[in-house]
Amino acid sequence: MSFLNGLNDAQKKAVGxxxxxxxxxxGAGSGKTRALTHRIxxxxxxxxxxxSKILAVTFTNKAAREMKExxxxxxxxxxxxxxxxxxxxxxxxxxxxxxxxxxxGEVTKELWIGTFHALFARxxxxxxxxxxxxxxxxxxxxxxxxxxxxxKSLIKEIVTQELQLDPKRFDPKKVRWAISNAKNKGWxxxxxxxxxxxxxxxxxxxxxxxxxxxxxxxNALDFDDLLLLPxxxxxxxxxxxGYWHNRFRHVLVDEYQDTNRxxxxxxxxxxxxxxxxxxxxxxxxxxxxxxxxxxQSIYSFRAADFTILMGFQDDxxxxxxxxxxxxxxxxxxxxxxxxxxxxAANALIAHNTERIDKVxxxxxxxxxxxKLIRCDDxxxxxxxxxxxxxxxxxxxxxxxxGDIAVLYRTNAQSRVIEESLVRWRIPYLVVGGLRFYxxxxxxxxxxxxxxxxxxxxxxSLLRVINTPKRGIGKTTIQRLVDASHQLGIPLWDxxxxxxxxxxxxxxxxxxxLQFCELIKQLSLSLQELPPSETIQQVIEKSGYVSExxxxxxxxxxxxxxxxxxxxxxxxxxxEENDGGDLQGFLESAALASDVDNKDxxxxxxxxxxxxxxxxxxxxxxxxxxxxxxxxxxxxxxDNPASLEEERRLCYVGVxxxxxxxxxxxxxxxxxxxxxxxxxxxxxxxxxLPDEHIQGDIPGRGGAALRHSQHLNRLTxxxxxxxxxxxxxxEPGLASNAVRKRxxxxxxxxxxxxxxxxxxxxxxxxxxxxxxxxxxxxSIAVKFPGMGPKILDPRLAPIKPHTTD
DNA sequence: TCCAAGAGACTTTTT
DNA sequence: GTCTCTTGGA
Numbered sequence: 001m002s003f004l005n006g007l008n009d010a011q012k013k014a015v016g017x018x019x020x021x022x023x024x025x026x027g028a029g030s031g032k033t034r035a036l037t038h039r040i041x042x043x044x045x046x047x048x049x050x051x052s053k054i055l056a057v058t059f060t061n062k063a064a065r066e067m068k069e070x071x072x073x074x075x076x077x078x079x080x081x082x083x084x085x086x087x088x089x090x091x092x093x094x095x096x097x098x099x100x101x102x103x104x105g106e107v108t109k110e111l112w113i114g115t116f117h118a119l120f121a122r123x124x125x126x127x128x129x130x131x132x133x134x135x136x137x138x139x140x141x142x143x144x145x146x147x148x149x150x151x152k153s154l155i156k157e158i159v160t161q162e163l164q165l166d167p168k169r170f171d172p173k174k175v176r177w178a179i180s181n182a183k184n185k186g187w188x189x190x191x192x193x194x195x196x197x198x199x200x201x202x203x204x205x206x207x208x209x210x211x212x213x214x215x216x217x218x219n220a221l222d223f224d225d226l227l228l229l230p231x232x233x234x235x236x237x238x239x240x241x242g243y244w245h246n247r248f249r250h251v252l253v254d255e256y257q258d259t260n261r262x263x264x265x266x267x268x269x270x271x272x273x274x275x276x277x278x279x280x281x282x283x284x285x286x287x288x289x290x291x292x293x294x295x296q297s298i299y300s301f302r303a304a305d306f307t308i309l310m311g312f313q314d315d316x317x318x319x320x321x322x323x324x325x326x327x328x329x330x331x332x333x334x335x336x337x338x339x340x341x342x343x344a345a346n347a348l349i350a351h352n353t354e355r356i357d358k359v360x361x362x363x364x365x366x367x368x369x370x371k372l373i374r375c376d377d378x379x380x381x382x383x384x385x386x387x388x389x390x391x392x393x394x395x396x397x398x399x400x401x402g403d404i405a406v407l408y409r410t411n412a413q414s415r416v417i418e419e420s421l422v423r424w425r426i427p428y429l430v431v432g433g434l435r436f437y438x439x440x441x442x443x444x445x446x447x448x449x450x451x452x453x454x455x456x457x458x459x460s461l462l463r464v465i466n467t468p469k470r471g472i473g474k475t476t477i478q479r480l481v482d483a484s485h486q487l488g489i490p491l492w493d494x495x496x497x498x499x500x501x502x503x504x505x506x507x508x509x510x511x512x513l514q515f516c517e518l519i520k521q522l523s524l525s526l527q528e529l530p531p532s533e534t535i536q537q538v539i540e541k542s543g544y545v546s547e548x549x550x551x552x553x554x555x556x557x558x559x560x561x562x563x564x565x566x567x568x569x570x571x572x573x574x575e576e577n578d579g580g581d582l583q584g585f586l587e588s589a590a591l592a593s594d595v596d597n598k599d600x601x602x603x604x605x606x607x608x609x610x611x612x613x614x615x616x617x618x619x620x621x622x623x624x625x626x627x628x629x630x631x632x633x634x635x636x637x638d639n640p641a642s643l644e645e646e647r648r649l650c651y652v653g654v655x656x657x658x659x660x661x662x663x664x665x666x667x668x669x670x671x672x673x674x675x676x677x678x679x680x681x682x683x684x685x686x687x688l689p690d691e692h693i694q695g696d697i698p699g700r701g702g703a704a705l706r707h708s709q710h711l712n713r714l715t716x717x718x719x720x721x722x723x724x725x726x727x728x729x730e731p732g733l734a735s736n737a738v739r740k741r742x743x744x745x746x747x748x749x750x751x752x753x754x755x756x757x758x759x760x761x762x763x764x765x766x767x768x769x770x771x772x773x774x775x776x777x778s779i780a781v782k783f784p785g786m787g788p789k790i791l792d793p794r795l796a797p798i799k800p801h802t803t804d
Numbered sequence: 805t806c807c808a809a810g811a812g813a814c815t816t817t818t819t
Numbered sequence: 820g821t822c823t824c825t826t827g828g829a
Contacts, residue, residue, distance in 0.1 A: 059819090060819085117819050118819090147819095148818085148819095223818090223819055224819095226819085227819095298817075299817080299818075301816080301818085302818065302819075409815095409816065409817075410815055410816055410817075411815075411816085411817085412814090412815055412816090412821095413815095415820080415821095432817095432818085466805095469805090469806080471805070471806095472805090473805045473806080474805080475805085476805090507805085590819095592819095593818065594818095595818095609816085609817060609818095610817080611816090611817045611818070612817085612818085630816090631816095633815095633816050636816090646816095671815075805829105806828105807827105807828090807829085808826100808827095808828095808829105809825105809826090809827095810824105810825085810827105811823100811825075811826095812822105812823090812824085813821105813822090813823085813824095814822085814823100
């Protein structure tokens with residue numbers, strides 16, 4: 001059996017690739033996951049590569065798990081034929097299991113497959129003690145991984161407590177963002193200071209400096225450090241770099257368009273041993289294989305840079321023209337979507353300027369047209385979405401709830417849709433939003449565990465010292481913290497010193513001693529027990545469950561269930577990672593996304609953001625909230641590059657659909673709490689080809705919208721002809737009619753970027769962006785003190801602002 | 805030291 | 820509408 005069977009020519013070239021660099025430009029639904037898995041199987045089975053020499057980077061942990069699973073099946077099937085001389089599915093179950101176990105032990109267990117963060121966290125567990133920090137900071141292998149909330153609270157403390165700054169002027173969130181961005185670019189505080197002019201830059205870089213020290217004092221790393229520290233380590237230590245360079249002979253990266261500079265640097269260091277990739281030519285027994293699609297790059301907000309993908313040929317490749325290049329393969333045949341959906345996606349993405357030359361060819365029948373549905377507001381939209389789902393289900397018995405996905409731009413949009421689904425008793429699953437591991441009770445218990453492993457972790461210690469309540473109050477804690485600062489020792493050293501506690505603890509001394517006793521007891525059993533039992537112990541001995549039981553509310557009951565779920569997660573982890581310890585479990589918890597835990601086995605409608613949907617596919621896709629300012633997001637409106645990213649996001653959404661696609665938008669939407677505001681149809685709707693769209697649009701806007709969108713694409717001369725035909729009358733009459741329609745409550749002035757206007761309720765504002773033209777023109781206006789508003793100049797109560 | 809009530813921010817997207 | 824943080828009173 002060959003892993004090249006049943007593949008098209010391009011896929012064969014990708015899978016059969018042995019040594020050297022290869023860029024696989026893989027459009028949506030072109031079978032890239034298949035190419036990746038088959039290639040790994042081919043490397044192992046055909047080229048005899050030792051699995052421990054392969055490093056494969058996936059975009060989510062779930063993708064990593066699935067890839068391992070598929071690989072196991074592929075290799076077990078092959079083994080079945082070689083060893084038993086018969087196909088896999090004719091083997092007895094016991095023989096199947098035996099083969100799977102053997103493959104697991106010999107292959108899957110040895111492979112390094114995972115996200116950048118998971119893989120390099122693992123590398124740091126080996127080598128972090130050899131890292132030499134420019135400032136002399138140190139970490140040990142027991143380091144904690146801090147999530148966004150931990151990072152933010154550390155930064156907040158530095159800004160407000162240490163530096164005594166006004167959090168209004170130095171919003172911890174923005175400062176956090178600036179620091180994260182610097183780390184993603186590989187900058188240290190000095191470099192950030194050079195980059196940012198003036199006082200503000202000085203303060204932010206000083207916060208960065210102190211934040212780094214605070215992390216080191218806690219023996220903790222944030223997400224960005226998991227990539228930045230390995231880069232610095234591999235740069236500074238030739239020996240360690242040499243080791244990993246020799247170890248990973250075959251490097252594969254999926255979703256290469258969403259790598260950032262730091263991640264690219266990691267790949268470069270590992271593959272080219274720190275040399276300039278253009279000059280690197282020792283490809284003997286070595287390869288780098290990256291897969292991506294610039295049109296699906298949707299993570300620039302976390303510093304992803306798709307020009308890295310576009311630069312691969314210059315970095316590693318032979319720089320030959322596409323057709324002649326031996327280092328480039330394009331997978332351009334789409335096996336997923338109907339021709340209609342695909343042509344719509346192609347037409348949409350053609351509006352972007354920054355692209356790699358690529359087409360996506362349909363292999364399937366046209367299928368149904370795309371349906372466009374307009375609703376009055378977000379509540380009717382939710383009802384209409386659910387109505388559509390019920391109709392689909394009623395007309396097709398085969399259809400499973402799990403075949404349907406509702407996609408939206410922001411997590412907040414799920415709420416109304418959930419309410420409608422509940423009303424109609426349709427089973428559903430929301431992916432994203434609050435992560436399981438971010439729930440309060442889960443974070444509490446995880447903090448206990450983190451602290452048990454890493455006693456320097458003061459952030460975790462502070463979280464649990466009085467959770468559940470032990471009568472240790474703010475004042476006491478402040479006294480202990482001050483003492484630890486003065487003595488320059490970790491907080492735990494103060495807390496665990498009975499003398500210190502008796503003199504500082506006051507009324508809380510009893511609670512403190514009790515807490516110390518608890519921690520000492522728990523750390524004793526830490527070594528002997530598997531993770532799941534340690535968790536059980538923490539939950540019980542800390543008094544956490546008893547407090548929940550005493551509370552006796554539905555909410556407390558829910559929290560108890562979640563804690564049980566945490567134990568189950570640990571059990572599952574132990575099962576999947578034989579020999580996995582608590583440290584490993586905490587790591588997987590810190591790096592897990594919500595998608596990773598999505599249980600696909602049950603039949604439920606999936607609700608998630610467009611971002612989360614990347615890499616997935618559904619028979620039926622419903623996209624809700626297709627409105628200016630929501631999707632595309634108002635933050636992208638005055639920036640052409642961001643707008644292109646939103647368009648790519650839309651492209652991702654459209655290409656998730658296999659059979660049917662529905663697009664919903666509302667005329668009014670309540671964003672939060674306050675008033676409903678008028679909403680305009682998304683710019684992207686007008687960019688889809690008319691012939692593939694069926695507009696089932698009630699009321700105003702319906703036919704007129706489709707018609708005017710069509711008009712928008714015609715030249716001026718054509719437009720006049722078109723009007724003649726449409727209105728069937730004299731040209732003069734036609735333009736009269738049009739003029740009449742255009743004269744709304746305000747003037748039909750042509751607005752341009754930079755114009756000033758007055759709005760009856762918002763006051764004076766500046767036009768920052770315009771969309772469309774003619775009848776469908778809409779404008780984005782920035783009013784002082786509020787976010788940009790999207791207005792329809794024909795309806796909004798506005799007039800030009802004159803300064804005299 | 806703890807709790808309830810009220811204020812205020814928040815909505816882009818996530819490893 | 821919902822979550823988090825602050826504040827004042829017991």
